């Protein structure tokens with residue numbers, strides 16, 4: 001049957017989700033792999049690169065995050081990068097095989113002058129033929145529409161955990177605020193990237209509730225990042241108990257079964273995972289990773305190591321859509337576009353900040 005004719009349910013009951021988590025590990029993996037092969041291209045992984053375009057000094061209090069101004073983690077804050085610098089980094093990500101470029105900024109929500117600069121970044125990245133993604137905090141419907149008009153393909157905004165555990169992790173914005181942003185993104189016509197973090201001291205029930213919430217959204221997210229907590233010294237979760245790796249794999253497998261069309265992304269925490277554990281995650285249905293040595297502010301396996309792992313597992317990177325504008329631009333064409341502007345061009349250019 002053509003993949004497009006296969007139905008996706010978004011009427012899962014919480015009890016059904018609990019039952020999936022309760023399956024024997026091998027049965028769960030087998031079911032997830034069957035779903036994966038019906039809805040996804042096997043042995044193929046989509047590769048994204050994430051760049052922190054504005055780092056630290058965030059007023060929010062997310063207990064896992066080294067970018068919060070409230071925690072002393074030794075992180076060096078960095079102002080919003082210049083548009084040209086972001087475009088150069090996007091080109092190098094494309095040359096390393098990334099097909100999606102995600103720009104992350106540590107904001108509660110973007111201010112108008114910052115949004116204007118991020119919009120200029122999105123236009124540059126889009127012109128390279130890459131898929132664009134941004135994570136900038138909460139958005140109003142108007143801001144979401146502006147980003148969509150600039151060519152933003154995906155907006156990332158995670159729910160992080162279940163509604164009931166959420167208040168143990170964040171107090172400066174509510175679960176409903178997050179759902180409102182997701183709705184604004186969806187209404188603006190963008191793809192939704194939304195997932196969560198495991199290993200923050202949540203219970204198995206919280207994990208089931210998080211996936212249940214994601215899978216029963218009116219339209220399921222196209223991208224579902226599943227992060228393993230990186231315990232950063234100085235954050236309130238620095239001493240959280242370590243997670244059983246099989247519980248992490250279970251989370252991936254249940255996400256795959258509930259949201260069969262989504263790219264389930266193996267995200268933060270991959271730097272602490274063995275190759276064997278990552279292979280088990282791919283078996284469970286993960287088919288997207290972040291590529292590059294840093295994930296916003298925490299470590300990630302290096303690109304050469306990832307390529308070796310792909311080779312050992314005979315996994316191919318999902319190709320760039322050849323029909324996307326800019327997809328075939330050569331390095332020298334792009335480098336020309338990115339070379340410093342002449343003095344008279346600078347004088348005529350509108351201020352971005």
Ligand code: SF4
Nearest residue numbers: 058060062065068106
């Ligand atoms: S997760 Fe985002 S919103 Fe929360 S503190 Fe970190 S940068 Fe700020």
